[in-house]
Amino acid sequence: MGILWELYKGKDFDVKPTLERIRRACEYLGNPQNKYPSILVGGTNGKGSTCAFTESILRKHGLKTGWFISPHLISENERWRINAKEISEEKLKYYVKELKPLFEKFELTYFEAATLIAVKYFADEEVDVAVFEVGMGGRWDATKVSNPKVVAITNVERDHTRWLGKNVYEIAEDKLHLYREGVPLVLGSAKFPLYAKAREMNLKNLIVAGLDYEYYGEVNREGTTLKYYSYKDISFRNIKLSLFGKWQIDNASNAITLSKEFMGFLKEKKVKEALQTAKWEGRMEILRSKPLLMIDASHNPYAVAKVIKEVKKHFPEIRIAFSGLVGKEWQLSLEIISRYFREIFIIPINYYRAENPRNIMNYAKKLGLKVDIISSEKAVNFQKDILILGSIYLISDIKKCYSQTFTTLV
DSSP states (O other): OOOHHHHHHTTTOOOOOOOOHHHHHHHHHOOOGGGGGGEEOSSSSSSHHHHHHHHHHHHTOOEEEEEEESSSSOOGGGEEEEEEEEEOOOHHHHHHHHHHHHHTTTTHHHHHHHHHHHHHHHHHOOEEEEEOOOOOOSSOOOGGGGGGEEEEEEOSSOOHHHHHOOSHHHHHHGGGGOTTSSSEEESOOOOOOHHHHHHHTTOOOOBBBBBTEEEEEEEEETTTEEEEEEEETTTEEEEESSSOOOOOHHHHHHHHHHHHHHHOOHHHHHHHHHHHOOTTTTEEEETTTTTTTEEEESSSSHHHHHHHHHHHHHTTTEEEEEOOOOOOOOOHHHHHHHOOSSSEEEOOOSTTTTHHHHHHHHHHHHHHHHEOOOOOHHTTTTTTOOOEOHHHHHHHHHHHHHHOOOSSOO
């Protein structure tokens, strides 16, 4: 899985939600996160795509970017990027070796250790700006040690209820603790409860989708287009997006707003180039066009429902493959799938927390689905349109298998 992951494998920490550990570790290093400005992006869904679009816009405008993501898809190196390029194995080994005493001294969790590597790496590389994707929630997330000049929350849905709250109202409050006084907070949705809770908490400097910046777009089989965007003194029309799905219109608009707030200006040509070329692996990613092979790491039932509804609208004959992890709400995801499909393929996952495919198959049969268990190899060679979605570890297996089977991606 990776150098840092191996270091933490099998270690059980009595983790208490706090920012104290990561803050003390950063202070020990001289607070490297304060040597450059950051953009901090949280939310239930869409934060990864928003970060991808934002990083691309900033880079196309000539800024040297740092980019921290979570979780990784295939290689742990994906988590730390300079100008969109993953950290080399040699550099990652260096940082893990150098910072290991601090991981131990301050009893950092895996995610806190990854964050510490990020803030140090970006400082050493003298980036102009770093884009941080929040790991989970907002109140206690380690990425809060960053030095944001603008913060975003994409949306709020039910997820991570064990940690963030038992309903969306409590989850919204947790995520809104990303707010920094005096720093603009971009809300990617005006829907209840995010905006309502922000008002209730009396948060200032709010920039809200649909209220402060306006946009609309369209999706068809050929792709996704941001038809119109307007905020302050800028407006754009007819920008083809590199990522598929109607919510990518939301994410791209969110990214434009973040970039505008950070830089104060935007060049239309650069924005268009950025949104047309941004890459975000494993999120409604098209590996092959004919027949269609689309993959998506939908990590909760809400995301599964969104993806299926969107894909079926444009590819009504598409087949579906799925798998999940123990302890995740894969049963609910299957129930959603059964509303749109009559048959399903189950793909075993090469991961210790993977749910037994027989358990998934039996539950799918109870829902009236025709079921077949197939290998990753058979899935990537399927000769009809297919959507493979579910755990990020499933998508990782599929991408590895695809890259080994085909020398070029379509």
